[in-house]
Amino acid sequence: MASTLSQGLLLTVPLAPLAGSLIAGFAGKAVGRRGAHWATILGVTISFIVSAMVLMQVVDGARFNATVYEWMVVGKLVMEVGFLVDGLTAMMMVVVTFVSLMVHIYTIGYMEEDPGYQRFFSYISLFTFSMLMLVMSNNFLQLFFGWEAVGLVSYLLIGFWFKRPTAIFANMKAFLVNRVGDFGFILGIGLLLAYSGSLNYGEVFAKAGELAKLTFPGSDWGLLTVACVCLFIGAMGKSAQFPLHVWLPDSMEGPTPISALIHAATMVTAGIFMVARMSPLFELSDTALNFVLVIGAITALFMGFLGIIQNDIKRVVAYSTLSQLGYMTVALGASAYSVAVFHLMTHAFFKALLFLAAGSVIIGMHHDQDIRHMGGLRKYMPITWITSLLGSLALIGTPFFAGFYSKDSIIEAVHASTLPGAGFAVFAVTAGVFVTAFYSFRMYFLVFHGEERFGKAHEAHGHADTHGEAHADAHADDHAHGKADGHADDHAEEHHGLAPGQKPHESPWVVTVPLVLLAVPSVVIGFLTIQPMLFGDFFKGAIVTDIARHPAMKELASHFHSAAGMAAHALQTVPFWLAAAGVFTAWLFYLKAPAIPAALDRVLKPLRTVLENKYYMDWFNEHVLAAGARLLGQGLWKGGDQAVIDGVLIDGSARAVGGFAGVMRTWQTGRLYQYALVMLLGIFALLTWQLWPFLSTQIR
Numbered sequence: 034m035a036s037t038l039s040q041g042l043l044l045t046v047p048l049a050p051l052a053g054s055l056i057a058g059f060a061g062k063a064v065g066r067r068g069a070h071w072a073t074i075l076g077v078t079i080s081f082i083v084s085a086m087v088l089m090q091v092v093d094g095a096r097f098n099a100t101v102y103e104w105m106v107v108g109k110l111v112m113e114v115g116f117l118v119d120g121l122t123a124m125m126m127v128v129v130t131f132v133s134l135m136v137h138i139y140t141i142g143y144m145e146e147d148p149g150y151q152r153f154f155s156y157i158s159l160f161t162f163s164m165l166m167l168v169m170s171n172n173f174l175q176l177f178f179g180w181e182a183v184g185l186v187s188y189l190l191i192g193f194w195f196k197r198p199t200a201i202f203a204n205m206k207a208f209l210v211n212r213v214g215d216f217g218f219i220l221g222i223g224l225l226l227a228y229s230g231s232l233n234y235g236e237v238f239a240k241a242g243e244l245a246k247l248t249f250p251g252s253d254w255g256l257l258t259v260a261c262v263c264l265f266i267g268a269m270g271k272s273a274q275f276p277l278h279v280w281l282p283d284s285m286e287g288p289t290p291i292s293a294l295i296h297a298a299t300m301v302t303a304g305i306f307m308v309a310r311m312s313p314l315f316e317l318s319d320t321a322l323n324f325v326l327v328i329g330a331i332t333a334l335f336m337g338f339l340g341i342i343q344n345d346i347k348r349v350v351a352y353s354t355l356s357q358l359g360y361m362t363v364a365l366g367a368s369a370y371s372v373a374v375f376h377l378m379t380h381a382f383f384k385a386l387l388f389l390a391a392g393s394v395i396i397g398m399h400h401d402q403d404i405r406h407m408g409g410l411r412k413y414m415p416i417t418w419i420t421s422l423l424g425s426l427a428l429i430g431t432p433f434f435a436g437f438y439s440k441d442s443i444i445e446a447v448h449a450s451t452l453p454g455a456g457f458a459v460f461a462v463t464a465g466v467f468v469t470a471f472y473s474f475r476m477y478f479l480v481f482h483g484e485e486r487f488g489k490a491h492e493a494h495g496h497a498d499t500h501g502e503a504h505a506d507a508h509a510d511d512h513a514h515g516k517a518d519g520h521a522d523d524h525a526e527e528h529h530g531l532a533p534g535q536k537p538h539e540s541p542w543v544v545t546v547p548l549v550l551l552a553v554p555s556v557v558i559g560f561l562t563i564q565p566m567l568f569g570d571f572f573k574g575a576i577v578t579d580i581a582r583h584p585a586m587k588e589l590a591s592h593f594h595s596a597a598g599m600a601a602h603a604l605q606t607v608p609f610w611l612a613a614a615g616v617f618t619a620w621l622f623y624l625k626a627p628a629i630p631a632a633l634d635r636v637l638k639p640l641r642t643v644l645e646n647k648y649y650m651d652w653f654n655e656h657v658l659a660a661g662a663r664l665l666g667q668g669l670w671k672g673g674d675q676a677v678i679d680g681v682l683i684d685g686s687a688r689a690v691g692g693f694a695g696v697m698r699t700w701q702t703g704r705l706y707q708y709a710l711v712m713l714l715g716i717f718a719l720l721t722w723q724l725w726p727f728l729s730t731q732i733r
Contacts, residue, residue: 038090038097043116045083046126047165049076050133054158061151069151073158074137080165081130084123091123092571098171098235109230117171117234121374121575124566125168125306128378129299132385133161135547139389140290142543143396147288153193157294160186164299168306173222173232176307180218180271183300184211190295191287200286207280214270214277221263225314228256238313238577245317261314261321265328268304272358275332279650281355282339285347289392292347293385296354302377305361309370313577316368319452322583326366326447327454330461333359335648337465340472342644345402346391349476353428354384356465360443363458368583369446370576375559375566376439383427383436383555386548390421393544394480397537398487401530404476409485413537418481420548425477427555429470429612432600438559440466441599442567442589444608449588466608470615478623488531560596568593 053076057069064072087095097118105112118126136157144153163186167179184207192204222232228244229237247256268274273281281301285292295301308315308325315321333356340352357380364373395402397414411418427436444466447458531537539545565571568590580587593599603609622630634641646652700711 036095038087038095038118040097040099040101040116042083042087043097043118043169044101046080046087046130047162047169049079049083050158050165051162052076054155054162057151057158058155061155064151066150069154070137070141073154074134076158077130077134077137077161080161081127081134084126084130087118088123088127091118091120096574100171104174110226110232112174112232113172114175115171115233116169118169119575120571120573121306121309122168124374124378124571126165128381129161129164129168132381132551133157133294133299135385135389135551136290136294139293139392139544139547140288142541143290143392144288149193153190153288153290156186156190156193157291160190160291160294160299164303167303171234173225173234173237177219177222180267180303180307181215183303184208184215184271187284187291187295187300190291191284193287193291197286203280203283203286207284210277210280211270214267217263217265218267218270221260221265221267224256224260224263234310241313241317244314255318255320257314258318258320261311261318262324264311264314265304265308265321265325268308268362269328270304271307272301272304272362273332273355274304274328274358274362275335276650278332278336278355279647279654282348282351282647285345285351289347289388289395292351293388293392296351296384296388301354301358302361302381305358305365305373305377308362308365309374309576312368312370315365316577316579316583319582322366322368323452323454324366326363326450326452326458329359329362329364329366330454330458331359332356333363333465334461334468337468337472339644339647341468341475342641343472344405346394346404346407346476346480347388347402349404349472350384350387350391353387353469353473356469357384357428360440360462360465363462364443364446366452366458367443367446367450367455367585368578369443369585369589370578371567371572371586372439372442372446372589374572374576375563376436376443378562378566379427379435379439379555379559382551382558383424383434386420386424386551386555387428389544389548389551390417390424393417393540393548394421396540396544399531399535401487404479406486406489406530407480408483408487409481410537411481414481414539416539416545416548420545420552421477421481423552424555425473428473429615430466430608431612432603432609433556433560435555435557435559437600437603438563438596441603441606441608442563445589445592446585449585451582451584463608463611467611467615470612471619474616474619475623478619483624487537488533488535560600563596563599564593 050073053073056064056072061069097116100113100115102114103111104114116122137154140153140157144150147153160183163179163182165179167176167183170176170179188204188208190204191207192200194200225237225244226232228247229240231237231240241257244260245255245257248254249256249259266277269277281296284295287295315325336352336355336359340349340356343349343352357376361373361376361380364370364376393414394407394410394417397410397417398407401407423434427434430437430440444459444462447455447462450458567586578586643649
């Protein structure tokens, strides 16, 4: 049994994707398209193989926590690059590298004709490097580096088609919203550094008990509560929690492969991973945990509602991601950190599968992304169909599938929570089961079953679409793909979608093989790993829970006997029947009685308007926050910069000097007799001032 891991082996994990990224980015023209994708795929493959080896050694008891490079020492503060590899890190390394590898292979087919082929491969490999540096860090400095690096590369990827105004708007929106969260994140790190004197996780955690006794200066708030809330605000930005969720749906402007990478195993899960890693701190603040719990519950339920009315296939999956991130956050708030990370892992596989399957459908439909123009694709795209079905079943929590074990564990954990917000959280995650099943199978049935609605002159392409905004999004995304299927992307009048008489086609093997490889863990990974990850020692030392104060994991353990027994028992539970009801309702509404949703749409038009406007969050951000910031900026510019700084301090001082000089010029005539007179008058005044005390005495 190995006791420690090889530093050289660990360095290979992040550096191999970085090397591939540099080759594709700086030598892309020299190595060509094949050279670019082979270099990056080889780098990520090496990283995945080594990560799998590390995971096996970690299972055998090996650990690593040491400095790799000391960057700077300022007084007692040491800034360094270091790795902390335990069960939590090893699991994340394997998930990140495996999903990234699947995305790299898939990209060969999806981006085949894109002129930015080498650049895209360079970006996604750099993204993988950034995420690995984040999850492997043993200190806050490196964590922040990885945190900002994934944000930067996501900006480049979301705006990959930089000639499109919508892509530029989307990547700027993602960048700015994440800056809001990151401001809170760096404040939290700063507080911990100021009061613990260290950036190293272990040293900060060792002082957690002392920090819990301190109060924030000038208030009666607990210092640790403020620090944890600030850290979680950072997670709200990265993991798209309400109200900092608004960037994620718009990030669909990027190519489909990066949608899968960002929304499955990398950027959006960084916040979940960070809170789990900080469990020794969060466990000491019930206020912070309750805040996490409530925010997660709001996100899980209300973002799911938005998925119901989406018609763009990618946006349905995007809102599903938002909702599932809410589930993970709820688990964190309930102190079921291992359950949150378990759902992170299972979700990574089936959500990457669903995104890549959506991309396969888009290729088959010649880049029409509107699910109302599909139908009956099952017989034309059998591999995409069966893998999509497996991914959807995993997403809704079907017994024995991966998502079932993690989602049901979250619901049970929240029931056991004693925090004030637990009641609302229980309702949100339970109701969310029906919502998830409904929107997932609404998409599934409209895409793969029922009437074939493709190859027709859809009114929705013109003026008669009753859901104009949704289709406009889809149409914009159609053009986003550009030349990935040989179509020019700079002609708005070009037709996207199948022409009359055309039939869909199955995607090439470089697209379907990743779907099959992702489908396997989407089905079996939960069954195989629930016992060691939730009730074994896999996360021992990585995640800390105070069972006495937060009994969720103890309650889960008392009811768990086996993975098969848990799945069998689920047939008697409310969540299972809610999921079944969601699937049945979607089948009834969209295959058997489409008049029902049409009638409901008319009756519930005000509610639909609210949902179509995404709870007016974008409107509020643009017309209140952005407008307020703009007014404040103009006030500071006009009143502060122009009036005070320029007008008073700079121009005013210049005018004062000029005025004084103007007065003095009247005395500078150049006539000697005037200068002599002034000198005589001055001498007279000086003598008078000096002799006045003596003269006044003589006068008396």
